[in-house]
Amino acid sequence: MRAGSYLVPTILAVLLHGVVIVLLAQSWFEHHEEVRKTPRHVQAQVVDLKSQAARKKAETEAKAKERARQQRLADEQKKREAEQKRQQALKEKQAAEKRKQEQAKQRAAEEKKRQQAAKKKAEQEKAKKAAAEKQRKAAEAKRQAEAKRKQEAERKAAEAKARAAKEKAAREAKEAAERKARNEALQRAMEAEEAALRAEEERASAMSYEAYVVEMITRNWRRSPSARNGMVVEVTVHLLPSGRVNDRYVSRSSGDSRFDNDALRAIDRVGVFDKLQEMDSAVFDRYFRKRVLRFRPEDLRD
Structure with a gap:
């Protein structure tokens, strides 16, 4: 223990002994007086300064630990929120990449299909022209007189066929545009409905x-x-x-x-x-x- 913890009890003990000696001295030198003196009562209290300091120190440390715990909880909450935002952003980015890849695949498939159809159509046209030319030459050899009439008929047939093909292509393009417009309108309606549902849930x-x-x-x-x-x-x-x-x-x-x-x-x-x-x-x-x-x-x- 520190020497300072004995200082107050020592001083009180010395004072107590001094009072006792004074009282005894009065009784020795004034013994001819028969008056009985009433002794005084001295109250002494020992104060443990070290225990008080220790309690104050413990209270201060407890408060500091509580503040540190509260700060740590707040920091952990911020970290969790930041991680949630990062995970959400990552999911959205991955979903966007996936949609882009699917759209690219779809466009590539459509382009391939279109090229195949065009190639097939060209081959068919080529075959038809070859057959017509062969037939024309055979008929020309047999019937020279009818050559001019047949050529005119073939020319008209070719024009009619070209018109039909053009009309068909225009009709198919129109139907494709209408389908695309319907699909886009349906997609927009679905997205609007989903947004309305989310807004209603958030409002509730x-x-x-x-x-x-x-x-x-x-x-x-x-x-x-x-x-x-x-x-x-x-x-x-x-x-x-x-x-x-x-x-x-x-x-x-x-x-x-x-x-x-x-x-x-x-x-x-x-x-x-x-x-x-x-x-x-x-x-x-x-x-x-x-x-x-x-x-x-x-x-x-x-």
Whole structure:
């Protein structure tokens, strides 16, 4: 033990002995007096300074450890959120790459099919022309007189065939364009429906958390005597993903500063809306990153 821990008890002991000696001396030199003296009582208390310092040190260390634990939990939460965002971005990138590859494959298959059809058509045309030419030459050898008439008939037939082929190609192109337009319209409708469903789900989720926020603030609301029905104050609240209030201010006053300050104090008493940590980050950013709350005396308890 340190020498300082004995100092106070030693001083008290010396004082106690001094008082006893003074009392005894008076009885020795004044023995002729028969008056009985009432001894004084001295109270001494030993104070253990070392144990007090140790307790203070332990309390300080405990507080520091608690602050460190809270900071560590906050850091871990941030890391988890960052990892979730990174995984989501990676999934979206992979899905986009996959769609691009599928579209490229589809275009390549369509181009190959078109080339094969064109080649086949050219071969058929070539074969037909060869047969017609052979027939024409045979008929010319047999019937010289009919050569001119036959040539005219073949020319008309070729023109009619070309017109038919052109009309067919135009009809097929039109049908293909119509099919493509229908497919694109269907795709857009499906995407719009999915977006509407997602928006509705996000809105429903936000409404459930809205009720939680209002309930937490209502618990901490204290209605001032100056509050009157019909008064409305709007308070803009900036929140962090952890649910902590980052900022709050009156964006539209009720006209009664005391009522306005009561609304701000109700938010300050909550401090952190812990349940908001469970929200999807996209829903939080859309509905709760910056939120306008309206306070009416008739909606809150006294």
